[in-house]
Amino acid sequence: MRKTLIRFGTGALIVLLGVLVILLYPDHGGKGSGSEPAKPALEETSPLEGTLSANAADYTAAQPATMTVQEMTEDLDFLVKTLEEVHPSLIEGWSESQRHTIGEIYNQIQQPLTKEEFYFAANNIVTLLHDGHTAMSPFFTGSEAITLPIYWTQEGPVVLNSVHELKRGDLLVNVGGLAPDELLKELTRVVPAENEQWVKISGVGMFKSSAFLRHLDLVQNGKVPVTVEREGNLLNLELRFNPSSPWETMQTPYVTGNTDYGYSFDEELSIGTLRINTCDFNQDYIDIVESFFTEAASRNIRRVAVDLRNNTGGDSRVIDEFLRYMNGLNKYNSYTGLVRYSKQATEQRGEEQDSGYIAYDPYQVHVTNPGTPSFSGQLYVLTSPKTFSSGNWFAVVIQDNQLGTVIGEPTGNQPSSYGDILRFSLPHSGFQFTVSYKQFKRPNSELDAETALMPDILVHTTRQDIIDGRDPQMEKLKEIISQETK
Template structure:
């Protein structure tokens, strides 16, 4: 009797084990995004002290941690390592094989991370001082602009005697660029940064002299470094206003789900129901956020866009942050360019170089689905790109940054090779995209 009981208990336990194992395997492969433990939000463990000296062992530990985070987290490595990345990694390991200050180490880490050219992945730079001067990098040259934001004939050649090409090459090494737009923006902005200038050999302890050429004439212009809290200053406004009886304008400076967005979507719905013909959505300088916010705007004007495809990579860092069941492998979702247009309205999307991430999605949806007209300048963010970042901090240097763990593919797969979403109507720096759009509407 006892043997029979024992056998029954054994069989029962075996069945339970098999059942639990089956449930685990089913969840592992079919529900990998479920949370199996409490997510651990990012919490920095200390402040960055750039002057701090790290010994060789401390540097080595941070190098190994950075490489592990990079290679186990970023979706680009699902496709294997490129020669460019291998060279960057070898350089990273070789040049950090010594005692270094945190500041020196920061430049090495930045070069390493920028090798994959993902605008969402990089260290947190805390630039405080920039040159007080208006210039832009266009057609391979750094050109001064006037007070009306028009280009002049003055081309920057040196800063305090240092050739501008040395400074441009430093920027190219340190900051990722997904396309030619991002390269130009990086050169325009970071060539003004005190930290970049000093790293390029510019003496910033004395007055700053910018040497420019205009034809065969050379001129020295004095400028100063000034404090700037944010290189992309924004109010993050979400609002709407009627321009006239046939046109409504939406200022959409952040992709955020909030009461302002709810009010704007209601305003749009009422305008559509009242028969308004023109809808302008302005995502210039919008850094992104929740893609659902962009969806809500299109829903409110009775437009259904396509779907981005995605690859989500699982890693120890993603598991820690979100409590995922898996810490390796990936899951993918198909894209679709099936859309529902609203033939009763004319939709205009205003973009510029700083239209980024989820804001860029809005423009891509409209472009791929032929849902409206893009007006402005192209974005530094590729239409198919990486995103959804995880924050990290290196143990010894306390350097912090972020890294993508998802890859997004645009709805129209025939356009995957495009690195830039070009506008339908290009707007020069001296022109205003909103004014240009209103002129375009009136001309129709």
């Protein structure tokens, strides 16, 4: 590659109603310690949450509740034009099907609407791109929300923590009369995503919000009726709204610790676990990776597991830094992709041209400064639906280069996807939105069509796991190691 291509974004929390963010890297230089520069790197976060301004609620309060047809038309014009000029999937313009949908949305705004109503109409255009990094952040995210901490298991949405009338392990049967599959269908309409996993993990913030619940007409007398199944019995409850923001960090059943990074050792099984909750490439990260491998060597650890289950992204150079410590790894295949140029990318990122695009050849990272002490044992990676953006990229590089074994659930991000966002604001409604301007291709191009990174060993979190407080992915890892050592 003749030019640095880096992936990064907003992070991973997300953007999308609760989480997400980017791919390519503009300003960091793209050089991880010990690696060549010119390589794709990624820094990510979640689009929605990452774009939400701190004073969004105050801004909303100061705005008229109703928008005129002209205001909405001008906002949609700006949105459609910006997406068409910036997003890599629209180099050839909108498809006929997309244009038809856009026309229907213009028809919906031929009479005054509230800002909330307009948001859901405009957001339908954003979701046409099926890109978790391209998202619109509603200014009404500071509105009321119901308290409903859930994780979407294969059995359905399960309550994670006992709160008010809810009990840990309750299975959500319906919300306002909508069954989980119907609720998921409605969330898919408003949550930009590449797969169902991301809709489920990041859409929780949306469906707890009063705005979304009113949009679906699920509020009755100021409360939201829900039905849960508990120990074989159906219980009908009414959840009240509270002033807490629904856009809290996505909740999962996995241990996160109190810091972005942390590690532990099990000397009996000779395994060290490095927990990376965010891909933040800084001195703290560099130091903790060195400390981890130094202590692993002193303990004669033969297996390393990287826990990415709570990682929604950041800077992809964290991968290069980690892989410096793999003994004998001189080079490995990394991401490639393309950059789409536009006036907007020139203004926000200082790109050298304002039109066209450049595609990059397949790329290999050459490790020129190996870390010490090096690690020669087995490598494992743990993933979940919350593994997104650079977190997803980390696991993909490991799997596509056959450097280790991925254990867990399918990730929330398509391995080959879009990212590196530009930020915009609609002129009248003030809604902020992000747009990817780079496309990333995984090392193994034969798997480009996969909508999620599929683990080598699939281990889902079940309702019973949540009830028992069990960590099924970690238990599976220990089971595998125990069998190997017999």
